[in-house]
């Protein structure tokens with residue numbers, strides 16, 4: 001049994017899927033099942049969006065967890 005990718009809706013095998021959780025202040029704010037392609041895109045987008053803010057504030061409590 002394989003579930004679809006949350007981003008592109010294509011079926012993705014468990015062996016290839018990446019379950020990504022984004023946590024801010026210890027609470028889960030984003031939880032997605034992604035295929036390898038969408039996972040790479042997601043990480044790239046996350047870094048682009050979060051890096052400048054992290055640099056501005058000096059610190060951040062957000063964290064990516066990849067199962």
Ligand SMILES: [Zn+2]
Pocket residue numbers: 005006007008009010034035036037038039
């Ligand atoms: Zn996908």
